[in-house]
Amino acid sequence: MYLQDILPKMSKLYLGRIVDSFLKDVRMETEEEMREIIIRNVDEFQNNERVQRNLNFNIESRDIAVLNEMILLSLMEQQNYILSENDLLKEVNKLETEIVKQSADDAYIKTAIPQDAERIYSAVLAEAWKKDDSLNAHETNILNVLRAELELSKRDHYLLESRIGRFPQKGNKLHSSKQIDRSLKNLQSRGLILRFKEDTSYYIIPKEIARIVRYKMGGELRNEVYETLLSDLNVNQLKAILTDLNIGTSGKKDNLVERIIKHNILPSTALKAxxxxxxxxxxxGLEGAKVSGTKDEKVQNIIDYYENLSTPNSTDPTDERSRLYDFYEELASRDYKALRVNKVIDKDLDVEKYFEEATCYLFEKKLGVELVDMKGSKHADGKLKYNAKEVILWDNKSTEKPYTFPEDHFNQFLGYIRSDDMRVTTFLIIVHDYTKDAVAQAQKLKAFSEQDTDVALIKASDLKYVAEEWRSFSDQKSPEFNLQVFDLTGELNRNLLLSRMSWVL
Known part of the structure; x- marks a missing residue:
C-alpha cells in the first residue's frame, strides 16, 4: 500500500509519529492537517538517505536494535509488507525461535556458514561480548565491517550470536510482547513502519520505502518470490549454487530449491555462483529485463525483475478486466517492467487500451454506474449517464512523466465536449500524475466549453481509492454511488475527494 492509501486509516497519535519522524518542529491541530503535510512532503519521507539513516539502530539499546530488525524482517516476508498486530507478534517470536533452533544444529551451521568465516567471526564476536552485557556502537561497527569482508549475512551474525548464548537476549531468551511494543513505537518514530486500524490494528512498511528497507536489511526477496526465481533455473544451475557453497546436491529439483531456501542463501549469493x-x-529469458552491465549489476537486474512479481491471482476471477484493474496504477504510469513481469501486457502498445478497459471495469463494477455506448471512433474513452439530460465523459492518458495537458489534447477534448448530443457536465482526465500547467489547462477548457463543463484531473491512484472506499462513506444499507463526487474543475486530489464523499454520499 502507498502512503496516501494508508493515511486516511490512521488516527492522530500515529499520524503524529510519522510527522515527527521527518519534519521537525511542525505542530498541527487536526488529523487532516497532518495527512496533508505528509503527502505534501512525500519526497522527503521516501528520501533514500533519510530511510537509510533511520535504519541505523546503533544508538539504540541492544533489545530495541535487535527487535527493530526482527520486526522489519518479519514484515518483509509478507505480501505487501503488512501484518496484523497479533500476527506480527507471532512472526517475530517464530523468527527468533527459528534462529535459536538452527544455531544449535551443528550440521546446519557447517553447511550454512563457510567454516573459515565462521571460525574468524565467532572468535571476534565472543571477544566483543566478553566485556559486559551489551555491544557499543564502535564494536557493532567493527563487526559490521568484518561481516561484510567475510560475506556473512545479518542472519549469520544472529546464528553465531545465539551459539554463544547472546541472541535474542542473554541465555537465548525470547523477547516479550512489551519489548516488541517498544520497538514498534521506535520504528514508527523513525518513519519506517505505519500503524493503522480497520477491523484490527495493522503494521505496514509503505510501498514508497519498502525497496530501500529490503536491500538495506539484506532481505532482497520474499521466500515466495525467491522460490519462483529458483524454480525458473534448471537442475544443473541449482546444483552449481549448492556446490559453490559446499552443500549437498542430491535429490530432485524441488529438493534443491528447498535446500537453498532452508539455508537462507541470499539471492545475490546464489546468483554469484x-x-x-x-x-x-x-x-x-526474462522479458524486459536489462541484460547489460557488470556481474554485480546483472545479479541486481535479475533480483529487481523478480522483486516486481505480484500475486498471480485476479481479485475478481469472473471478469478478466479485473486483472487489469489490479495493475491500474502501473498502467497509468506505463510501468512496462512490472506489467511485463506480471504478464499483464504482451507489448507496450497494449498499455493505453488496457488502461481504458480497467477504467470501464472500475466505473461499471466498482462504482456501479451506467456506461453509455458511443458511436464511431472519434470520441472520449468513456461516457457515463449522469441524469436524463447530462453525461460525464472521461479520457485516459497514461504517461511515464506527469501529464502536461498539451494543446492537441485541449482541442481534442474540446471537440468531444461540443460534439456530444447531451450536455457534458464533467470531463474527467485520468492520469498517473499531472503538472501545475495541466491544472491551468483544465480551468481554461471549462471556459472554452461553452457548456460550463467541469474539467477535472484525477490521479489513477486516487480514483482507485474512491472505487475501493466509497461505500464506507455512506450510511445506507444498499448505497449507490453519486457521480456528483467528481463535479469540480481543476485537480481532484485525495483530500478533496475525501471531503466530497463525506457530504455527497
Missing part, C-alpha cells in the same frame, strides 16, 4: 555469460543468458 554463475559467470557473467550465464547471468546474461538468464536475463535474456
Amino acid at each position: 554463475f559467470g557473467t555469460k550465464e547471468l546474461s543468458d538468464i536475463l535474456k
